[in-house]
Amino acid sequence: MNDKQLFLQIHPEDNVLVALQDLPAGMEIRFGDAHFRLVGGVKAKHKFTLEPLAAGDEVRMYGVLVGRTNAALPQGETITTENIHHAASPFELGPRKLDWQKPDVSAFAGRTFMGYHRTNGAVGTANYWLVIPMVFCENRNVLVMKQALEEKLGYTKRSRDYEPEVDQLIELYRAGSTVEDILNADISASKRRDSGQRLFEHVDGVKFLNHQMGCGGTRTDAETLCGLLAGYITHPNVAGATVLSLGCQHAQASILREEIAKRDPAFDKPLYIFEQQLMGTETNLIQQALKHTFAGLMQANQLRRQPAPLNKLCLGLECGGSDGFSGISANPALGYVSDMLVTMGGSVILSEFPELCGVEQNLSDRCVDEPTALRFMELMQTYAAKAEADGSGFYANPSPGNIRDGLITDAIKSAGAAKKGGTSPVTAVVDYPGAVNKPGLNLLCTPGNDVESTTAEVGAGANVVLFTTGLGTPTGNPIAPVIKLSTNTKLFERMPDIIDINCGTIIEGTETIQQVAHRILDYIIDVASGNVQPKAVLLGQDDFIPWRRGVSL
Structure with a gap:
């Protein structure tokens, strides 16, 4: 080009x-x-x-x-x-097509990142403490803990403080301003708000999750939630967790412990589980949870970043707010990054199964063996049938924004989205909310919903997420850095507060896909080492939405 x-x-x-x-x-x-x-x-x-x-x-x-x-x-x-x-082509079990052209990775030979080494051999790109509710009934208590801890410990995450704007609006109102005066007022007086100095220098933050699951739905949903939460607790970016349980819900603490043991049989992180119905008063619950969380933070603060080989990286590949350039700029660039990391022994996760519609044959042919290919085909067929039964097939996946910017059918969107996975063989197919434990390209069954899919990829073990966008989306994650890549230069210039890397240079012909991929991998290493914080982290974009199976595309 x-x-x-x-x-x-x-x-x-x-x-x-x-x-x-x-x-x-x-x-x-x-x-x-x-x-x-x-x-x-x-x-x-x-x-x-x-x-x-x-x-x-x-x-x-x-x-x-x-x-x-x-x-x-x-x-x-x-x-x-x-x-x-x-329209998309049918697919069937075909012969294995495992030959691929490995990229030249000599420029990254011997490169390392500075990460947090866990006792099970995994390496984190960050060091967080988690506070998690087992059921939505505990969301308020999690919020109470957040209000008590976050600012006092120096973890307030706001790149701008908008209270001065509100102060100006109040003054205008009190001075008798009309609605028109308010709408035309210049209130651009906001300033950057810096959090206080962190008490625990080597802990990147305390992350307070909430969700609307755990009871009232199906037991399968509750068990799946426990698997996802176990993925976050055992994640290499997490030092330990405080868990708040009501006691009577479907998502029981015993199920959570079983799911943790599946993922890490020798699990040894600090884990404190409190059941409100056993502890009595809210005061007792919160005080005990605060004490144990503080003690856990003291332990987590003893960890230090140390060099780690690049094969300890697990990259989640995501796209959202896609456009007609996604499949020819940012996504192929990520595909090249994926192939580089696979060549070096690392792991990558390609998800969003509704956005693989039409490329099933290519991906199933690339699976390392027939059982893996059959597993992928089965998951695709089951998910597609469930979506149809719920009244909306994969064909309904493109959003109005996708269509406006050139992604006319789901198959067009899918063919471009799949480019994120590069050309390497598929080493494993994982169903949600499972964990990725094999190097190479892994396919993870998730919906196309940006936040649900990103949530799932991190739960599966991604310690960095690469997120391409053509229209602009602020999605982030509580524990894994999410790096945003624009497909076009106009977006990069229009939304610099959420975009980290511009891939529009590929469209303009000033850089090749390989050159952009090298630039991306350099940035990943800086982020993984804690030298650079992506925009989603700076904005405190802590999006977390568990997937209710079958409801979402």
């Missing part, structure tokens, strides 16, 4: 081209043997036909079926939700 390119064919078998810039109606297009004019204007990120198509013809991108036409389309016609519909 170079800076003079106006459009792109992603794969030689594609019968549509991608506009890299806004293209006017009537523009002359010359591509290979094709010579035609655009029927109408084509906005950047959108696609137009390379050849005339009859009604019902295949629309192909990334070399796969992504839709079918609703009516005959002339050459040079923009594809839209009106003139094509979602």
Whole structure:
């Protein structure tokens, strides 16, 4: 790609081209043997036909079926939700296709990051203490602990303090200002609020989770929640946890302990579980929880960062607010990073199963053996059937923002999203809320919902998450740093408060995918070492939503 390119064919078998810039109606297009004019204007990120198509013809991108036409389309016609519909190829168990081109990783030979070494051999990129409710009934008590501890310990996380704006609005109101005066007032007087100095220098924070599960739903939901919470408690970025239980809920502490033992049979982190119905008063519960949490923080503060090889990294791969450039800039760059880390013996997690619709054959063929391939196919088929039973198939996955910016069908979105996983063999397929314990590329069954999927990836063991976006999204995670990568330069410049890395240089032709991937991996090492905090961490973007199976795409 170079800076003079106006459009792109992603794969030689594609019968549509991608506009890299806004293209006017009537523009002359010359591509290979094709010579035609655009029927109408084509906005950047959108696609137009390379050849005339009859009604019902295949629309192909990334070399796969992504839709079918609703009516005959002339050459040079923009594809839209009106003139094509979602379609994807069926898949079946095929021969193993495990040959792949390993990238050159000599530039990172011998590189390390500074991490927190745990007794089970895992290495954290951060060192947090967790306060967790077993059931939504305890959310208020978790909040009480947060109000008591967070600011006193120096962990308040706000990059801006907006109280001065509110003070100005109050003054204007008291001075008799009208609604119009208020709306036109300049209140840009906010200032950066710095948290007080941390009492525990080597503890990155106390993270207070809450959720709406644990009881009242199915027992399976409660057991799944226990598995997810166990994933967070045993996570290498976590030093220990305080757990608040009511006592009568489905999600019992005994189930949590069983799930912890599954993930780490020799678990030895400080873990304090308090049951309110046994302890009596709220005062007794909170006082005991505060004392034990403080004692746990004293233990956690004894840990120090030490060098660790890059194969101790486990990268979660995520995308949200995707656009028509996601599959040709940021996602392929992440794919190259994934292949580099796999080559060096690390782990990567590709999730969001609704956004793998249409590329099942490629991924199942890349599974290391037939049982792994069959497991992936079974999970995809079961999830798709459950979504249909709930009244919405995978075809409904693209959001209005996705469609507005060129992702017309789920298969188009999926084909680009899968690029995050690179080209290496699939070493394991994990169902939610399981843990990733094999190096290489792991497929984790999650919904396409950004926060639910990110929550699950971290629960599975990701100690850094890479999150691509074309439209902008502020998603973060309580315990794992989430690095945001923009697919285009305009977004990077428009939302610098949430974006860490610009991959739009690939679209502009000023950098190659490999060059951007090297830049990303350098940044990951800095983040993993605690030298740099991504924007989501600086903003205190602690998003945590457990997945209620089958309800979410």
